Amino acid sequence: MLLETETRRLWQLDQDHVLHPYTNFERFSREGSTIYMRGDRHFIYDSEGREYLDGIAGLWCVNVGHGREELAECMAEQARQLAYYNTFEDASSAPAALLAGKLSELCPGTLRHVFYGTGGSMANDTAVKIIHYYNNLRGRPNKKLIISRNLAYHGSTYLAHALTGIRPGHIAFDLPPNLVHYVSAPYAYRRPSEIAAEKFCDFLIDELERKIVELDAANVAAFIAEPILGAGGVIVPPEGYQQRSWELCKAHDILYISDEVVTAFGRLGAMIASDTVYGVQPDVLVLAKGISSGYVPLGATMISDEIYAVISQPKKENPYFSHGFTYSGHALACAVGLKNIEIMEREDLCGNVRRLGPWFGEELATLTELPIVGEVRGSMYMQCVEYVADKQTKQPFADQVTIAKRIGAHCKRRGLIVRPIGSFTVLSPPLTYDQAAIDRSMAILRESILATMADLKSEGLWA
Ligand SMILES: Cc1ncc(COP(=O)(O)O)c(C=O)c1O
Incomplete structure (x- = not known):
């Protein structure tokens, strides 16, 4: 097959030949993967040049941030x-x-x-x-x-x-x-x-x-x-x-x-x-x-x-x-x-985490006022938001709702990568994450939860 752009070619090669870890093959066969090309501190850029805040440090690991000369x-x-x-x-x-x-x-x-x-x-x-x-x-x-x-x-x-x-x-x-x-x-x-x-x-x-x-x-x-x-x-x-x-x-x-x-x-x-x-x-x-x-x-x-x-x-x-x-x-x-x-x-990155980590946790905790946020928990630069269909009973959303994936997709569209696992959004950013990065992540996550609630309502999946 003749493919139009380099991105499309990479995407296709990846889809045809890479066996990805912890992957739902059904979703993968429909959507494939985003190809990431470049990183700079806590930012990451895809093959189309789109910029994202890397809210998960690659996979809880790029602690000093990307692109270190x-x-x-x-x-x-x-x-x-x-x-x-x-x-x-x-x-x-x-x-x-x-x-x-x-x-x-x-x-x-x-x-x-x-x-x-x-x-x-x-x-x-x-x-x-x-x-x-x-x-x-x-x-x-x-x-x-x-x-x-x-x-x-x-x-x-x-x-x-x-x-x-x-x-x-x-x-x-x-x-x-x-x-x-x-x-x-x-x-x-x-x-x-x-x-x-x-x-x-x-x-x-x-x-x-x-x-x-x-x-x-x-x-x-x-x-x-x-x-x-x-x-x-x-x-x-x-x-x-x-x-x-x-x-x-x-x-x-x-x-x-x-x-x-x-x-x-x-x-x-x-x-x-x-x-x-x-x-x-x-x-x-x-x-x-x-x-x-x-x-x-x-x-x-x-x-x-x-x-x-x-x-x-x-x-x-x-x-x-x-x-x-x-x-x-x-x-x-x-x-x-x-x-x-x-x-x-x-660079005293541990010190940065000790300075900003408690505040990061407090900011995230404000999300508990939203009706589908059951709990916000974590410590320092290791945080998580758990979603529930009913706050009183702590009833989770049905698996088919794929609640965290939906919220993760909204975040990504808005320029923030989070890690959706089951009913959770995980945030584990590079330790270079500063106040501006935390502010922007918070705003995007809140907006994405609200947008997902609206989607669920319109699809009749949540009252
Ligand atoms: C606590 C913990 N232990 C072990 C592992 C496995 O590490 P690896 O994926 O490098 O084999 C992970 C990976 O996420 C982890 O979170």
Whole structure:
């Protein structure tokens, strides 16, 4: 087929050949995708030159903003010198070593050892594999089960998908059975009606303890938790939950994996949130996304001195730590990670988030006056609006209404990209988002919710 414009050609090639992640193929076959060509700080431009505010930092990851010349230079320079060499046993590179040193400075407690990968799913897989290996070496071969939570998101490889507690997404994928067990999401807005808000944290901690007893702590290796659940709907646990669940794990000799793929590197106003914001000292800390601001694929699994001491002991049967990837410690990726952290520190992007984040949250909270906004929740630069058909009963809209997608489409037409998930609009902008960007996003989102309400009324989908 002869296509008229370059945009049309790209669109067609993409539609014909790219298998997109988390995609509704029916919608995709009708509408295809927008091709984005260029970014500049918190703005992004499509193939027709249209400008959008990037309200989601690519996918919660472009923390320092788009189009950073300094990062492009760093990549070019590292590529000229040495883009890649393996890091298996007797080889390494300067960026891999330097970034490891920097991460061990930033991470709390004894999290001084890093295993590199290329993203969050791989980093979570690595966390579980290392913990299993550790327990085998400690002579605890039964201590393998993982406790996760409903609505948690930990990735999409076989293992990371099993850790993920968004259950509808499990359908028709044969994930490893009986390895991961789930407890309730710490979702106060949709807690069981008989539980008072001030008792919800006790309820969650009791439930976690009952789950540990049911499975027997001798069989449970780890509890995995995002400090704030991201893709599950920016679920902010009740006060004290993170620390109490961590203490419970410690009391039962269960390791605590903190998945900070989204929350680390400034999104909550701190480089690492587990300890600074929540008083938790994880045994394993999982990093990706903001570690390189998405400029290159990079992930990291940080492990404690205690775990390292066991896994690094000499072994007779197999002296090798048999886990690794071609791109573990990729020189160019690590150089970008290091430069990215340098930019964040130099520009005090965490400080920017701490200054503007509370105000961003307050501005968003004003949307609760609208009849279809059930709750606005989040922290700093990680925010979410949940929609309901009935505010009194918290009845959600039927799935077919695709409420958040409709609102997202209105936002996009007006020049703001948000992330629609189920009944939620997620906002997780680059950390460069300033007052003007917040003001404009707020105005567009409000207008888009009102426009969607009018559409629903005229289509007879909402009274
Ligand atoms: C908390 C969390 N963990 C893990 C992942 C998986 O990361 P990746 O998509 O880089 O594999 C994500 C991705 O969104 C995430 O939000």
